[in-house]
């Protein structure tokens with residue numbers, strides 16, 4: 001089932017059916033992961049960078065949670081231009097919604113995002129509420145939020161483990177009370193892509209008013225399926241994606257912004273959607289977050305990891321030198337790297353070695369010298385994990401001098 005041709009939204013006006021809204025929650029869900037907290041100045045820098053990256057909605061924090069959170073949402077609302085600024089609130093607490101409204105007051109475009117659990121497990125053990133009470137709170141919470149701003153999002157926490165008929169009733173109540181974005185989180189990262197596609201398809205088919213709202217996906221990564229589940233949600237009709245830079249977030253994290261955006265861009269044949277992200281800035285923003293939080297991304301992380309465009313094996317290096325598309329499915333420049341890197345190690349081949357020597361300013365070596373230098377390089381690479389440019393310079397200098 002395809003999404004309706006266009007939709008009108010208070011913050012975005014008329015939106016094309018294939019435009020996917022990028023909702024970044026690095027500063028809220030991302031910051032909730034142990035060791036990742038940021039101070040006010042750091043959050044302001046990140047918010048600025050996210051807006052420049054082309055993020056549509058920045059979830060800046062949870063104002064009722066602490067004075068510091070209130071202050072950072074308030075300062076981001078005052079200073080960050082170009083994106084909708086969003087604050088989180090519990091559906092059940094009028095205090096939460098009032099705090100969110102106050103913190104957001106200076107923003108040009110503001111969203112209150114309210115949430116309550118809807119799964120049997122959460123309602124019984126966490127909320128200790130009957131389903132009918134949850135339904136009543138969805139109505140009062142969204143009505144209260146809508147009195148403070150036109151742009152209201154409601155989330156069914158643990159939505160992916162919610163009983164389908166009850167989920168439909170909750171979503172219907174939220175829409176009737178004025179929510180215009182409906183988010184169905186896979187809060188504990190339990191769902192599969194098939195589950196998420198089915199849930200969004202069902203809601204869009206069954207809930208009255210579903211054609212007037214934007215459905216949103218928010219997938220955690222406990223089974224490593226966050227990005228796959230997000231793409232499946234879009235197939236099911238979700239047109240907002242909630243994600244974080246570098247995939248940071250509670251436990252195993254949230255779906256990674258850079259991976260989703262590049263999957264859509266690279267596989268546009270299967271995912272014919274657009275986003276407003278300036279992909280050439282992805283690496284810069286990823287590095288800014290890593291520096292601020294002091295957590296490096298793992299070297300093999302897709303898109304932004306140190307090895308994402310690095311090639312060490314001789315066969316791969318030879319291929320990349322002949323035509324980069326042999327081993328690269330997107331260009332490094334498209335996400336902010338200056339070029340692919342041919343890492344010199346024991347798996348490297350003669351072609352990459354020759355290329356490296358040229359790049360180091362030695363021009364073409366005659367065949368005998370090249371062969372000699374290459375065999376000495378291989379000996380060195382067997383002894384050393386990584387061969388640095390300085391090692392190669394020393395080696396070729398010797399070669400040029402000795403002969």
Ligand code: KIV
Pocket residue numbers: 029115155156157158183185186187188218220
């Ligand atoms: O994972 C989750 O359910 C959340 C909600 C608050 C949206 O982060």
Ligand code: ZN
Pocket residue numbers: 029185187218220250
């Ligand atoms: Zn979450």
